[in-house]
Amino acid sequence: MSAAHLPKVAGIDSPVPAPAHTSSPLLGRLSPPGEPGAHPGTPVPGVRLTADQDQLTSWISDLTALHELTERLAGTATLKDALREVLCAGGALVGARRGVAALAPGDGLGPATVVGLGLGPAELGVLETVPLPAAPEEAPAEEIHTDLCREPGIGPRHREVSLRLGFGASYALRLSAGAAGRLGSALWFYDGPAEPAERQRHLAGLYCRHAAEHLALLLELDRGRTTVAALRDELLPARLPRVPGVRLAVRHLPAAGGGGDWYDALPLPEGALGLSVGGVSGGGTSAVAAMGRLRTSLRAYAVMEGEDPVAVLSDLELLLRLTEPARSATALFAYAEPASRKIAVAGAGHCPPLVVGERRVEYVETSLSAPLGMLSCWEAPSVELRALPGETLLLYTDGLLHRTGDPVDRAFARLHAAAASAPAPVRDDPAQLVEHVLHALRPDDRREPHPTEDVVLLAARFD
Incomplete structure (x- = not known):
């Protein structure tokens, strides 16, 4: 895919419908219909009513999509299943069909877990050879690379792996939750140069903040089960x-x-x-x-x-x-x-x-x-x-x-x-x-x- 033109906006099989108006209806950022500042310019009653209805419809669509995705996430009972669901839901929100999620709690107590979306074990193994650009505690909350083959600042090994696996662009979000702190990160890949729209990024951010809290609970349960299993194994006959x-x-x-x-x-x-x-x-x-x-x-x-x-x-x-x-x-x-x-x-x-x-x-x-x-x-x-x-x-x-x-x-x-x-x-x-x-x-x-x-x-x- 040629990069001579501006990067396209990602939108691969996204279940979140596009708004009917030109401005992005970001949840929590827009003023409710009818309040000052909701729409710039001189208000025209008929046009304003139609725009408000379109905006409200878009909000409802966004909320419905997030509700359905979080309900599916709540049904997961293991860390791997939850990470897979995060990748699938995030990929639908930002329009990507491949991705990888890594769980690496900041306290260093583990467990370290990596799952992929649309990637096999061999491809995940290749990705592990890419050096991290920053320490986990220094990694940004959001990272976008719109053209992994031509964007300046991309490391040679990163660029080599991107070409080998057919990645044109990437979008990453950090997974952090309250007292648990940093849990890991989720990364999605596009087949060509691309960039998620502001609305998609906002929805993905809202979803991942909720997902991080769910992951923190599953992490606590997993560690508790590991402790109980170790105690039980010590108390029962080894042979x-x-x-x-x-x-x-x-x-x-x-x-x-x-x-x-x-x-x-x-x-x-x-x-x-x-x-x-x-x-x-x-x-x-x-x-x-x-x-x-x-x-x-x-x-x-x-x-x-x-x-x-x-x-x-x-x-x-x-x-x-x-x-x-x-x-x-x-x-x-x-x-x-x-x-x-x-x-x-x-x-x-x-x-x-x-x-x-x-x-x-x-x-x-x-x-x-x-x-x-x-x-x-x-x-x-x-x-x-x-x-x-x-x-x-x-x-x-x-x-x-x-x-x-x-x-x-x-x-x-x-x-x-x-x-x-x-x-x-x-x-x-x-x-x-x-x-x-x-x-x-x-x-x-x-x-x-x-x-x-x-x-x-x-x-x-x-x-």
Whole structure:
């Protein structure tokens, strides 16, 4: 495209309709119709009324467009999705079909995130080789380059990349929000020499100021989730133990805000194995911390009197009432002797385990009991069973049932059917069996980016 003439005004597929008058109706800058200064010159009643109506129509159109775009932005729940929406909306407002948004919080705590609009990974990689003209804190709030190939002051590498990727012009806005300060920037590219009109720039600026506040909230949530995830990972087993006669597998799908579910597998004296799953009430960092305290205490009680699961849970219940009076918890503890495949199970308000084998798929009928912390004194009888060679004991938390979205009785039936439908090779491998059950119960779970409940599924196969 030749640059001999003046740069054109960008307007590629913009959803914001052009005003019917010659002056740009910038929101917040124009006087309301009828006030002095709204239109220069000698007022002519008929002409003035028509101009005021046109101006009001343009204002309404601008407000409607901004409202629709901000509503779409409010529906995003992750930083990457929000940045993509900012690029799409901004590109529509300024008339650009390609762009890049970079999140780099000024406090240096991250996370650093880059997303593109109409640009692939290779093109984004090329853009990262362009040196920044200024430090982040010194970057202007708005930057326009109307002709990247001929405009003076453009660096050689910047010009080389622009020619390579076919960029003729660019328009950038800084993303800053209140106390959060600088968050990053959004940059849009035109295919040829171009420049957004003043009205387009004003609308894009209004939108990006709102978008920055939304990004600041998502950034705070993201950092909170990262902190909770790091704490949870430190409090749960990094790996499962190896115990002769038993093969173990586990899947833990944590809640976005931090849930209080736990799992554990603990080698005990004389070749025994303690298995436990459970969960504390509440969510967030406090629930995760309480979960860590209970799980650690349960390990100690299991070492001292693990052969009596009722005693283990009774001790845990007493500890909970003394140290966590405002919380309740569900728990299930199983004491297994792999050599004889003998298992003793006790539960406190928890879902019954499921035995999966070639000849049977059935729930272990543990006694009904209240969760820990709900009664002045907890005690319920344990249940003993003997697993057949090749059978697997599945322990899980109620989040597995809740994520199905079905009533409890139907969720139990679905879990039983999922385990029963596992082919023989899948039943022989506890890791494959866990994956099979999860996929059968939650085939569309990927559509839920921020689940509200933990899911734990622990499998122990007895050889």
